[in-house]
Amino acid sequence: MSPGTVSHVLNNNISARIATSTQDRVRSVAIELGYRPNRYARSLGRRKTDTIGLLISGLRNPFFVELLENAEHAALFAGFSVLLDTAPSVQGTYKVHAPIRSAWPVDGALVWSWNVQSAAEFLGTQADSLPLVYIGSNRADDSDWVSFDYEVGGRLAAEHLLERGYQRIAHISPYPNGNERQEPRFLGCRSVCEAAGVPLTEIITGGEETRRAGLRAALEIAAMPKGSRPDAVFCHNDVLAIGIYNGLIRAGLRVPEDMAVLGFDGIEEGRELPQVLSTVHTDTVELTRVAMQLLLGRINSEGSTPPEHIVLQPTLTVGETT
Numbered sequence: 649m650s651p652g653t654v655s656h657v658l659n660n661n662i663s664a665r666i667a668t669s670t671q672d673r674v675r676s677v678a679i680e681l682g683y684r685p686n687r688y689a690r691s692l693g694r695r696k697t698d699t700i701g702l703l704i705s706g707l708r709n710p711f712f713v714e715l716l717e718n719a720e721h722a723a724l725f726a727g728f729s730v731l732l733d734t735a736p737s738v739q740g741t742y743k744v745h746a747p748i749r750s751a752w753p754v755d756g757a758l759v760w761s762w763n764v765q766s767a768a769e770f771l772g773t774q775a776d777s778l779p780l781v782y783i784g785s786n787r788a789d790d791s792d793w794v795s796f797d798y799e800v801g802g803r804l805a806a807e808h809l810l811e812r813g814y815q816r817i818a819h820i821s822p823y824p825n826g827n828e829r830q831e832p833r834f835l836g837c838r839s840v841c842e843a844a845g846v847p848l849t850e851i852i853t854g855g856e857e858t859r860r861a862g863l864r865a866a867l868e869i870a871a872m873p874k875g876s877r878p879d880a881v882f883c884h885n886d887v888l889a890i891g892i893y894n895g896l897i898r899a900g901l902r903v904p905e906d907m908a909v910l911g912f913d914g915i916e917e918g919r920e921l922p923q924v925l926s927t928v929h930t931d932t933v934e935l936t937r938v939a940m941q942l943l944l945g946r947i948n949s950e951g952s953t954p955p956e957h958i959v960l961q962p963t964l965t966v967g968e969t970t
Contacts, residue, residue, distance in 0.1 A: 862891020
């Protein structure tokens with residue numbers, strides 16, 4: 649039996665048209681010898697890695713841990729593995745220069761970035777040659793992306809707080825209004841508040857979106873005179889909201905009686921607080937499923953088609969903090 653025949657059988661090459669009896673013999677001997685295919689060696693011959701890249705800014709926010717887990721599940725279902733790459737970012741902009749970064753051994757990549765241009769610069773020449781689907785961003789007309797309607801999320805938050813009777817609403821964010829990372833959630837919330845004649849206060853945490861930053865902001869808010877401090881806060885994400893919640897409790901305030909807390913993302917940690925966090929939920933299972941399907945279509949496509957833009961809708965999850 650020739651080495652070529654054995655190779656075709658072990659690599660499941662159905663186009664080789666090898667007799668079933670021969671295939672059975674090859675597999676039987678392979679099992680006896682304890683053979684296991686080397687997927688990396690096989691990828692060299694096929695010029696495919698069967699690997700999907702995932703680029704994010706880090707894993708400190710549990711949202712990205714959940715995103716990674718769901719991306720791995722979606723990839724595994726399609727027969728791919730996931731290679732994670734992280735890069736420090738400041739206000740959504742990747743700060744590592746492309747020349748010091750080696751080529752990414754992947755067939756395509758999902759890229760989380762609010763700043764598509766900076767992500768492309770980080771990826772260097774691979775940004776032009778590698779199939780990419782941006783997730784979490786809808787600011788690239790010439791690229792594939794899957795994102796949530798964050799402005800709708802901001803409106804859902806404001807509508808819920810107003811329906812509950814709150815009249816002094818604050819938006820807690822790492823970045824000032826006007827920064828592209830901030831705009832959709834804030835603008836959606838502000839538009840509803842303005843229509844209702846309710847002012848919206850903006851509280852900035854100085855570029856941080858951590859529990860510690862939320863806790864510090866909560867202690868500052870709690871120190872305000874009772875008549876002037878907010879009676880509800882809508883946070884840029886759940887991590888900040890969890891910090892706010894813990895800070896208010898530490899300061900002796902009651903949630904939601906003294907102040908309501910509403911997050912954004914819907915991470916599991918928010919459901920593990922003493923009071924379940926109310927939040928605007930973004931479904932990362934659906935996000936990664938849709939994005940992976942789009943990316944695999946690009947990887948397997950021989951021709952070029954116009955970029956696809958897919959918008960997913962967030963939903964309100966009412967817990968015990970509003």
